[in-house]
Amino acid sequence: MAITCLIQHEDSLQQPVLVKATLTLKRKNTPGQLNFTVVKDEALTIEEGDAVRLTVDDVTVFYGFVFIKDRDPGPLLEATAYDQLRYLKNKDTFIDEGLKASDLVQRLAEDFRLNLGTVEDTGYTLETIVEENQTLFDMIQNALDETLKATGKLYVLRDEAGALCLREIETLKLDLLIDAQSGQTFRYRSSIDSETYNKIKLTYNNPDTGKREITIAQDGEALNRWGVLQYAETVQSPAGAAARANALLGLYNRKTQTLKVQKAFGDPRVGGGSSVVVLLELDDGVTLSQYMVVEQVVHTFAEGVHQMDLDLIGGNFTA
Numbered sequence: 001m002a003i004t005c006l007i008q009h010e011d012s013l014q015q016p017v018l019v020k021a022t023l024t025l026k027r028k029n030t031p032g033q034l035n036f037t038v039v040k041d042e043a044l045t046i047e048e049g050d051a052v053r054l055t056v057d058d059v060t061v062f063y064g065f066v067f068i069k070d071r072d073p074g075p076l077l078e079a080t081a082y083d084q085l086r087y088l089k090n091k092d093t094f095i096d097e098g099l100k101a102s103d104l105v106q107r108l109a110e111d112f113r114l115n116l117g118t119v120e121d122t123g124y125t126l127e128t129i130v131e132e133n134q135t136l137f138d139m140i141q142n143a144l145d146e147t148l149k150a151t152g153k154l155y156v157l158r159d160e161a162g163a164l165c166l167r168e169i170e171t172l173k174l175d176l177l178i179d180a181q182s183g184q185t186f187r188y189r190s191s192i193d194s195e196t197y198n199k200i201k202l203t204y205n206n207p208d209t210g211k212r213e214i215t216i217a218q219d220g221e222a223l224n225r226w227g228v229l230q231y232a233e234t235v236q237s238p239a240g241a242a243a244r245a246n247a248l249l250g251l252y253n254r255k256t257q258t259l260k261v262q263k264a265f266g267d268p269r270v271g272g273g274s275s276v277v278v279l280l281e282l283d284d285g286v287t288l289s290q291y292m293v294v295e296q297v298v299h300t301f302a303e304g305v306h307q308m309d310l311d312l313i314g315g316n317f318t319a
Contacts, residue, residue, distance in 0.1 A: 001057060003301045005036055007066075008051040016044050019076060021054060023062055023299040025158070027272040029137045031085035032159055034062050037078045044077070052081040056306070061268040061299070063162035083159035084114050088136040097128045101143035104129065105157065105166050108136050117163025120171075122147050122155055127236070150240075152247045156273030173275040173291060176267055178310070180280060185262040188282060190255045197231035197252040198222035200245045204238045213238055217245035219253050257314035259292055266306030270297050278312065290314060 005018040016038035024033045034054060038044070046066060054062040068080035090112060099107070102122040109116045124147045131139045144155050154169040199218040206213055215238075231252055235241055259278060270276065275291045282288060292312035299308045 001304055001306060002055075003304070003306075004055045004058075005038065006053040006055070007046055008053075009045050009047060012045070014044060014046075016041060018301075020300075020302040023054065023301075024296070025270075025272045025294075025299075026296045027156060027294065029141055030272075031088070032062060032064060032083035032271075034064060034081045035078070036081070037076050040075055040077050046077065046079060052079075054301075056268045056301075059268060060161040064159075084162065084164060085137075085157075085159050087112055087114060088140070091133055091135050092131075092139075093133055094129060094131045094139055098125060099129060099143075100125055101140065101147050101155065102166055104143050105140055105164070108140065109164055112136065114164050115162055117160055117165040119164075119166045120155070120168055122153070122166070124151050124153075148251065149248055150244055152250055158272055160271075167273070169273055169275070169293065172273050174267070174269055176270065176276045178261055178264060178276055178278045178280070178292075178312075182264050186280065187260045188280070188288065189258045191257075192226055192229065192255055195252065195256055196226075196254065197229045198226060198249075199228055199230040200248045200252070201230055201232045202241050202245050203232070203234045204236075204241065205234065206238070213241075215241040215245050217242070217249040219249065222253055257292070258295075259288075259310070259312040259314070261310040261312065263307045264310060266299055266301075266308045268299070268306070270294060270299075270308060270310070272296065276310075276312070 003018060005016060005021065007014045007016065019037040019039060021034060021036040034052060046069060048066050050066045052064055052066060053060055062083065064081040064083035066079050066081045070078040100122045102119050105119055106116065126143060126146055129143065140157060148154050155166055156169055156172060157166050200216065202215040204213040231248060272294055274294045276294065278288055278290060278292045280288045292314045294310060295313045296311040297308050299306065
């Protein structure tokens with residue numbers, strides 16, 4: 001495995017000796033972060049803002065910019081770079097109507113000079129977007145959350161080798177298996193304690209009649225099994241309330257699942273929002289056999305070895 005770190009400083013393209021690199025990628029609201037350690041050299045110059053490219057077997061797995069440098073008297077230099085999602089921490093005010101979440105991503109990318117890649121059409125039109133002094137991350141996530149609640153479709157915003165992309169999560173499935181051999185150290189949890197609801201109650205306060213109109217969707221079997229776990233929301237219009245209630249029930253009426261895997265064999269394709277196949281025998285005789293979504297992955301590259309720690313989720317993807 002050939003791991004290469006290239007640094008662009010002004011007109012100079014540098015390739016320092018890479019000692020170690022750790023790449024952390026999360027599913028939402030966090031930029032990709034590359035922490036790297038290189039050998040100091042008289043010819044090596046690294047400054048904040050320099051572009052950094054990490055490649056594995058000539059395939060770019062990270063492209064970003066130096067934000068932090070750590071110096072000491074020793075022979076090594078440590079630095080931290082972020083991909084362009086870092087600029088979504090900027091705050092702004094945005095007011096518009098009739099936009100889809102994908103439209104919002106394109107508008108903000110243009111306003112803040114971000115390089116766009118594939119932006120899939122999210123389909124659902126938001127009536128209004130009113131965001132005051134919010135981070136761009138929060139603006140986009142609010143639009144994606146509303147799209148998820150209305151349609152049941154989850155979209156992932158991420159940087160892919162220097163291109164800002166918005167993808168429906170179903171397109172991010174990988175042919176990668178996590179089993180007892182590749183994930184020898186793991187911890188699995190299932191729960192109905194958070195973000196699990198088997199009864200959806202939507203309320204509309206009708207200004208013409210002065211009455212409250214209630215729409216309910218529920219699962220009788222799950223009510224008997226778990227008791228009443230109710231989600232309540234006030235809607236601004238009765239139009240589509242039944243469809244929204246059913247979409248929310250389909251989204252929330254399930255156990256949440258988390259799986260932590262340490263020191264799995266590294267695969268550079270794995271990023272935030274990727275789905276991998278999990279096949280594990282649990283202690284209580286239950287077999288876990290399903291796709292799970294990468295909430296966070298930490299890739300570690302050192303001495304030609306690539307390992308990764310995974311935080312995976314299943315069930316409800318809103319948390």
